[in-house]
Amino acid sequence: MSLDPGTEAALAEAVRDARGPLVVRGGGTRGLGGGGEVLSVAGLSGITLYEPGALTLVAAAGTPMAEIAAALAAERQMLAFEPPDLRALLGTGGAPTIGGAVASGASGPRRVQAGACRDSLIGVRFVDGSGRVVRNGGRVMKNVTGYDLVKLMAGSHGTLGVLTEVAFKLRPAPASMATLSLAGLDPERALAAMTAALGSPFDVTGAAHLPGEGRTLVRIEGLGGSVDYRAGRLAAVLSAFGAVAVERDPDAVAADWAAVRDVAAFAGRPGDVWRISVRPSDGPGVAARAGGEAIHDWGGGLVWVLVPEGTDLRARIGPVAGHATLVRAAPETRARLGTFHPEPAPVAALSAGLRARFDPRGILNPGLMDAAEAAA
Amino acid sequence: MEMPDPDRGVLARSARIVARLAAVLPEDAVISDPLETRAYECDALTAYRCPPLAAILPSSTAEVAAALRVCHEEGVKVVPRGAGTSLAGGALPTADSVILGLARMTAVLEIDTADRVIRVQAGRTNLSVSGAVAEHDFFYAPDPSSQLACAIGGNIAMNSGGAHCLKYGVTTNNLLGVTMVTMAGEVIEIGGAHLDPAGLDLLGLICGSEGQLGVVTEATLRILRKPEGARPVLIGYDSSEVAGACVSDIIKAGVLPVAIEFMDRPCIRATDDFSGAGYPDCEALLIVEVEGSEDEIAEQLGLILQIARRHDPVELREASDADEAARIWLGRKAAFGAMGQLGDYICLDGTIPVSSLPLVLRRIGELGAEYGHRVANVFHAGDGNMHPLILFDANAPGQLASAEALGAEILKLCVEVGGCLTGEHGVGIEKRDLMSVQYAPADLEAQMAVKDVFDPGWLLNPAKVFPLDASSAHRVAAE
Numbered sequence: 001m002s003l004d005p006g007t008e009a010a011l012a013e014a015v016r017d018a019r020g021p022l023v024v025r026g027g028g029t030r031g032l033g034g035g036g037e038v039l040s041v042a043g044l045s046g047i048t049l050y051e052p053g054a055l056t057l058v059a060a061a062g063t064p065m066a067e068i069a070a071a072l073a074a075e076r077q078m079l080a081f082e083p084p085d086l087r088a089l090l091g092t093g094g095a096p097t098i099g100g101a102v103a104s105g106a107s108g109p110r111r112v113q114a115g116a117c118r119d120s121l122i123g124v125r126f127v128d129g130s131g132r133v134v135r136n137g138g139r140v141m142k143n144v145t146g147y148d149l150v151k152l153m154a155g156s157h158g159t160l161g162v163l164t165e166v167a168f169k170l171r172p173a174p175a176s177m178a179t180l181s182l183a184g185l186d187p188e189r190a191l192a193a194m195t196a197a198l199g200s201p202f203d204v205t206g207a208a209h210l211p212g213e214g215r216t217l218v219r220i221e222g223l224g225g226s227v228d229y230r231a232g233r234l235a236a237v238l239s240a241f242g243a244v245a246v247e248r249d250p251d252a253v254a255a256d257w258a259a260v261r262d263v264a265a266f267a268g269r270p271g272d273v274w275r276i277s278v279r280p281s282d283g284p285g286v287a288a289r290a291g292g293e294a295i296h297d298w299g300g301g302l303v304w305v306l307v308p309e310g311t312d313l314r315a316r317i318g319p320v321a322g323h324a325t326l327v328r329a330a331p332e333t334r335a336r337l338g339t340f341h342p343e344p345a346p347v348a349a350l351s352a353g354l355r356a357r358f359d360p361r362g363i364l365n366p367g368l369m370d371a372a373e374a375a376a
Numbered sequence: 377m378e379m380p381d382p383d384r385g386v387l388a389r390s391a392r393i394v395a396r397l398a399a400v401l402p403e404d405a406v407i408s409d410p411l412e413t414r415a416y417e418c419d420a421l422t423a424y425r426c427p428p429l430a431a432i433l434p435s436s437t438a439e440v441a442a443a444l445r446v447c448h449e450e451g452v453k454v455v456p457r458g459a460g461t462s463l464a465g466g467a468l469p470t471a472d473s474v475i476l477g478l479a480r481m482t483a484v485l486e487i488d489t490a491d492r493v494i495r496v497q498a499g500r501t502n503l504s505v506s507g508a509v510a511e512h513d514f515f516y517a518p519d520p521s522s523q524l525a526c527a528i529g530g531n532i533a534m535n536s537g538g539a540h541c542l543k544y545g546v547t548t549n550n551l552l553g554v555t556m557v558t559m560a561g562e563v564i565e566i567g568g569a570h571l572d573p574a575g576l577d578l579l580g581l582i583c584g585s586e587g588q589l590g591v592v593t594e595a596t597l598r599i600l601r602k603p604e605g606a607r608p609v610l611i612g613y614d615s616s617e618v619a620g621a622c623v624s625d626i627i628k629a630g631v632l633p634v635a636i637e638f639m640d641r642p643c644i645r646a647t648d649d650f651s652g653a654g655y656p657d658c659e660a661l662l663i664v665e666v667e668g669s670e671d672e673i674a675e676q677l678g679l680i681l682q683i684a685r686r687h688d689p690v691e692l693r694e695a696s697d698a699d700e701a702a703r704i705w706l707g708r709k710a711a712f713g714a715m716g717q718l719g720d721y722i723c724l725d726g727t728i729p730v731s732s733l734p735l736v737l738r739r740i741g742e743l744g745a746e747y748g749h750r751v752a753n754v755f756h757a758g759d760g761n762m763h764p765l766i767l768f769d770a771n772a773p774g775q776l777a778s779a780e781a782l783g784a785e786i787l788k789l790c791v792e793v794g795g796c797l798t799g800e801h802g803v804g805i806e807k808r809d810l811m812s813v814q815y816a817p818a819d820l821e822a823q824m825a826v827k828d829v830f831d832p833g834w835l836l837n838p839a840k841v842f843p844l845d846a847s848s849a850h851r852v853a854a855e
């Protein structure tokens with residue numbers, strides 16, 4: 001059986017009346033769910049407010065990403081954090097929703113320049129585990145009124161509350177873009193090249209290294225003349241690392257970065273996929289210890305690795321300032337290793353305390369985020 | 377301003393508490409002489425004052441932890457303090473509290489331009505963080521006008537903004553990690569030089585929590601390479617409606633200026649008289665700043681001026697060199713000082729949706745007339761963060777109260793049109809009792825649940841942020 005409320009009030013009632021665990025579902029694209037009754041948010045759908053002149057958008061949590069992307073494209077605007085579409089990687093179907101994007105908190109290559117999902121998110125409404133409707137933040141970009149539960153909800157995977165409405169600040173879509181690429185660099189040299197680009201004044205909006213293809217990519221975006229200028233200056237900086245190719249065709253640029261964002265290189269290939277967040281300069285070392293195949297995004301600060309099934313990656317990479325998340329694996333592996341990196345005891349205690357407050361009955365996606373803590 | 381009754385037990389034990397603090401801190405780090413504790417009786421919201429029981433000035437995370445353990449055991453309230461520039465009374469002591477000042481914790485712990493981070497102790501001033509990386513041509517982006525004085529710990533507690541946050545974001549968007557000591561004296565590390573939280577985003581929760589969840593002792597901050605150049609343009613209009621429409625069109629056109637500042641006529645007059653900036657005599661003035669190389673600046677300004685002209689400006693002033701650019705900024709930067717010349721003022725900080733600008737400005741004018749106070753408006757128009765300045769005479773009986781009442785009306789108006797009470801200054805005590813205008817009881821309960829988790833005894837920065845009646849059950853349960 002599944003619950004499919006059509007209003008926030010009905011959703012709150014469904015949570016209040018729940019007798020057991022609920023699996024909160026947006027578009028059902030993540031495939032992370034444990035056991036329990038499915039609570040679908042898809043019935044809460046639609047853009048409730050879009051003011052292009054104020055760079056703000058508010059939408060019901062179940063609104064399909066595609067609908068939002070189309071509305072924004074019509075005004076040449078975008079969500080700055082480049083939400084990934086991991087369906088091909090995870091082998092799942094469904095239509096991704098905006099609430100699902102927020103609950104997973106995932107951010108694409110532009111993270112290095114425009115921030116993460118949590119930085120674009122300016123307001124939420126959610127139903128907590130007791131069925132209470134809570135509002136935090138709002139529809140304005142600058143807001144320090146009270147505690148920031150908006151950030152807390154981003155990336156909380158539905159464990160603190162069921163999102164019903166989300167508000168974002170937007171960015172103008174770039175009029176023009178370019179990808180500069182280098183070929184054949186090893187991870188250390190690639191890191192050095194990405195670091196040089198990100199440490200330049202040329203406002204880089206993406207820096208990734210794809211060892212599988214032997215390519216290192218740097219992206220710039222903006223007004224046409226500005227992109228011309230910066231492409232020239234950056235090519236000069238990067239020429240220290242080899243021959244620089246400059247791609248200016250918008251479709252080709254978009255395709256390259258969509259592939260980085262969606263981890264396309266690992267889609268459809270056997271093995272477990274991990275996502276490791278580290279200090280950029282630690283990236284090559286972590287990838288080497290991990291073994292398998294890597295993709296480096298965020299200028300080296302985000303390392304995706306494809307390793308043989310069942311690999312205990314955290315044991316392999318050893319203690320590291322950062323954390324490793326298990327993104328794709330068989331349920332046994334997930335149960336054994338935990339999806340999320342164990343947190344230090346005092347931090348885990350705070351997280352557990354928050355969960356106990358927001359979801360006292362422990363019915364919202366139970367175990368999804370705290371499995372790793374239990375292992376710690 | 378209603379404050380809870382001081383804890384008599386704590387007051388009675390004050391000598392013992394001071395002695396215990398002195399036992400875990402260097403001799404000169406504990407201040408209890410009433411003549412000296414007076415220095416901590418208020419922050420920049422000077423209308424409210426109350427000397428603390430004592431002030432302590434630890435020099436390390438370990439000392440902060442030791443002192444907090446003592447206070448926790450003794451059940452003593454603690455008010456963290458950076459530089460005391462809060463405009464919301466965020467650092468106002470209570471008579472039964474200990475001020476924990478970060479003024480001695482100013483060290484730079486690490487600079488790494490390759491990973492683009494700096495790690496500092498939380499008492500370091502905002503400007504000196506940028507100063508520490510200037511030789512590498514890097515900077516720390518959030519730039520509150522108080523940046524010469526205010527401390528990073530205060531910025532984190534208030535999630536402070538600045539003139540350039542339209543492009544670079546506010547403190548929370550530039551903070552990567554903290555070392556924080558809980559009220560129980562436990563040292564915790566959250567985040568670091570990596571970009572993503574490991575589990576729940578506790579860092580996002582701590583930033584903007586007004587010193588009520590823990591004492592931040594160290595911070596890892598994102599630093600950026602300086603742009604090649606920056607230049608402002610000044611645009612004058614004879615109505616604020618038109619200026620608002622111009623702002624909206626600039627944003628829609630796809631240019632992302634680093635700053636769009638707005639001043640209304642009373643503010644233009646006052647600042648011009650004070651600074652001699654030579655501003656035009658008009659209803660509304662915009663300063664729009666863009667960054668990049670010479671050619672990139674020209675490209676962006678070309679677009680902006682084209683849009684501005686469509687709205688029939690009374691003045692368009694470009695800067696051909698650094699000197700002229702400085703003159704454009706001169707009056708804006710002097711705005712608060714200029715208003716100070718005219719008398720005492722209250723500086724509000726509500727945010728509104730940019731589309732409501734004309735309506736809100738008109739209503740503020742009407743409300744000002746109704747209450748008999750002059751109101752000047754200067755604000756960050758790109759993001760709708762307003763700073764109405766209400767003028768009053770502190771020596772005239774009743775004037776502070778009526779200025780505050782007018783302020784409350786204006787903030788209610790901000791909430792009514794879909795905005796909020798405070799965009800960057802924080803709630804503190806100043807807006808505490810208005811919180812229920814913006815938030816329903818369940819919304820406040822959810823926030824107070826966070827407080828319960830981090831500081832179950834409700835000892836950190838007491839009587840701030842939450843209306844006393846809303847928090848009373850939590851505080852009673854904590855005892």
Ligand SMILES: Cc1cc2nc3c(=O)[nH]c(=O)nc-3n(C[C@H](O)[C@H](O)[C@H](O)COP(=O)(O)OP(=O)(O)OC[C@H]3O[C@@H](n4cnc5c(N)ncnc54)[C@H](O)[C@@H]3O)c2cc1C
Nearest residue numbers: 458459460461462466521527529530531533536537587592
């Ligand atoms: C002239 C002037 C201009 C200003 N301009 C701006 C502006 O442009 N933008 C803006 O956002 N603000 C502005 N402010 C407000 C103020 O400067 C900021 O709120 C600033 O961040 C406060 O920093 P502080 O170090 O002075 O903190 P304090 O005033 O000492 O404390 C502020 C709050 O932070 C808490 N706190 C301080 N340190 C810590 C710590 N280490 N750990 C935990 N909690 C802590 C305190 O308890 C208090 O609640 C301005 C103020 C003035 C006087």
